[in-house]
Amino acid sequence: MPQIQHLVVSSAPPAAIYPLIARGTGFAQWWAADVWGGTDAPDTVALGFFGRQTVYQLRIASHTPRQQIAWRCETGREWADTTLAFQLEQRDASTLIHFVHRDWKEETEYFRQCNTTWGELMFRLKAAAEGKAPGPLFTLDGLAM
Numbered sequence: 001m002p003q004i005q006h007l008v009v010s011s012a013p014p015a016a017i018y019p020l021i022a023r024g025t026g027f028a029q030w031w032a033a034d035v036w037g038g039t040d041a042p043d044t045v046a047l048g049f050f051g052r053q054t055v056y057q058l059r060i061a062s063h064t065p066r067q068q069i070a071w072r073c074e075t076g077r078e079w080a081d082t083t084l085a086f087q088l089e090q091r092d093a094s095t096l097i098h099f100v101h102r103d104w105k106e107e108t109e110y111f112r113q114c115n116t117t118w119g120e121l122m123f124r125l126k127a128a129a130e131g132k133a134p135g136p137l138f139t140l141d142g143l144a145m
Helices: 014-022 109-129
Strands: 004-010 034-036 044-049 054-064 068-073 083-091 094-102
Touching: 004 109, 014 068, 014 083, 014 094, 014 109, 094 109
Parallel strands: none
Antiparallel strands: 004 094, 034 044, 044 054, 054 068, 068 083, 083 094
């Protein structure tokens, strides 16, 4: 099965990065402005894109605080049953953020577009962790410029 992989190095410690990948409020700082859920069931979150024409419902599959978290996507034509996995590795004064979006059924045009998008998202995650506040790539109106 095809998978998307990215690695980014941040000067932020794992304790600063983990909340950005483990909570809807964290996702809203770098990924999507339209985030809800996680209050009644803290292990779930939903993200809306393009006026909620696309909605991804995510559920935590596994986690070790400040080290790793895996989200299972429950919705989406091509995203359903895929997994978003983040692993944080402290290395000297830096943190390596290993990201894998796995379990894709096939390598489609949309898969390739997502690969490029995840690359941009990793740089936004890094910036958010380092206090640069880039804002989410996916705004309520579309894409940030």
